[in-house]
Amino acid sequence: MNEVSQSESKLAEWRERAIAFEQEIQKAVVGQDRVIRLVTIGVFARGHIMIEGDVGVGKTTLLRAVSRAMGGDFVRIEGTVDMMPGDILYHTYLGDDGRPRVDPSELLRLAETLPVFFFNEINRARPQVHSLLLRLMAERSVTAFNRLYRFPYLQVFADRNIVEREETFELPAAARDRFFMEISMAAPTDREARRKLVFDPVFQDVDTLLERVTPGTMDYREIGGVARRIQESVKASTTLESYVLNLWQGLTRPASVGISLPDVDVSMLVKGGASPRGLATLARAARVRAWLEGRDYMTPDDVKDVFFEVMAHRIFVDPIHTLRGDEPVRQLCHAVFEATPVP
Amino acid sequence: MRVGLLTILSLLWAFPAKADDARVNIHSARPFGYFVGDLIRARVEVTTSADATLVAASLPHPGPLSISLDIKAVEIHATMIGAEKRWDLDLVYQNFYVALDARNIEIPGFELRFGDETVPIPAWSVGVAPLREIAPAKQERPEDYLRPDSPAVFASETQPERLAITFGALSILVLGAVGRDRAWPPFQSRRERIFNALARELATKAHGGANAFPDAIQSLHRTIDRANGGALLGEDVCKFLARRPEFASLQPSFDRFYAASRSEFFSEDKADNYGFKELLDFARALARQERAQ
16 A cells, blocks of 8 residues: 555544544534534644634533543633733642742643643633733744743634623734634524423533543544645645635625625725635635545535635724624625636 | 511621720610600620720710600629620610601710720611501590599408408517517516526537537536526535525436536546536526426
């Protein structure tokens, strides 16, 4: 067996594990198959993931289930308004002798083996904390105790409460851009899933629920290598490359491809974003999606499936549309796909 | 017998007119037997060298030639005869000479110019004759000489009317059918038959070159996009079929087409089990479903 077919066989084996990973999470989180698929794509693209949604829809449960299924250590931090960067890096306490002590926090102690750093309600933390997080996400390292701590396997999962505005600090555009995906999570629409969530006692106790998830479905230390192999093995044809470039033009200059939206002046809509880094991230996510679908080539469907979650938070619209939330961007993305022919 | 021979001779009657390097022949239908008001038709044939060019201004102009002779029409045609060119000048004269006895009148000659050369067309003559007298019985009142008008011919309009109404109604029906087919007003709410047009277009492309198949796939994609109201990707076909249930029975064909399109445009392994014939059959099936609506 040559090297190429060995690699293909290993990728096929890992695809089965990825499907099993999804099934494990589905044991704890019902009616959220699409969100789980997007999280899996994020995991195998080695991207940091933000989940936002209403209160009580299962964001935290989902991320805890993901952490458990991935195996390895797990650090969770609750964002609060008075939190400072030092609270994340240092553990301060009074020793047995009554003297103050400063030790590395759990995050630093587990740095070498930590695959999941779960930041709950990130928008409750101050911009100073966001700044630390930005460094951690971009470089997978922080400096503390006068030395550099590296996090070779780290993926940041964060959730954001979009309901409350009091004592919250919105993430700056640069911080949002560091997130590979922003996934919106709503309550399931399936009636049976809703019935289970309301009346099945299993879903009342999160700890018991998470015990249903088999820990360590995958070896997190291998995910980085698998992710690289996926990016190398899934091909993009010239037709697909041309399609993505056309989508890009549609996003940045919607009027030039004949896009019009009701009550919106499209020539003034997009003020920034949709950067080359964003498009490269889109291609990365689409490759993983193609791999999960069992293909070694990307299709426009792969691009479309991940487009909104990867690109929407990277498109910055005129502030006049801010109060309409993500609706103008959603409309724009939809219109761009409708206006861009393929193949 | 004599009259017939004379007629044939008169048809062929012609005489040559001399010129330096051009030959002129004049033919007339007959050389005699013209009454007042008759048209006198003549053909003047001028044979020149091949490079000769007729000066159009030298042709006779329609209008009165004399007090009793008009020229009504002049036509010229040129024909190559070997190394020479023959100019056929067809002339129509009208005779207004009221002859009291049979006599000849002269048709005046004229000159044609071919570049610097002038070719004279000689005068010729035709015989004119008086109208025959009549001798009706003597009547007391002048109006009695008048003959009663011919009775009006009665033409029944029933059948033409019926035919006109029938064909008018048929025309309106056909126009309505065409308008419905093409979604002209007031049928604009009816969907345009885009798949029908596509099937015809693909049938003409079937024997094209190497790019015919990818081009045909793209044409079908664009037509499906039009039917969808925007670009339709393979994984959205189910949503499209839910909106357009008339095509739902073709879902397996949709799936095969999109799989073939993926292989053709996005994969390195081209599908070899999907060809132009199946594509054309799919387009025709779409057209049939469209027509059934």
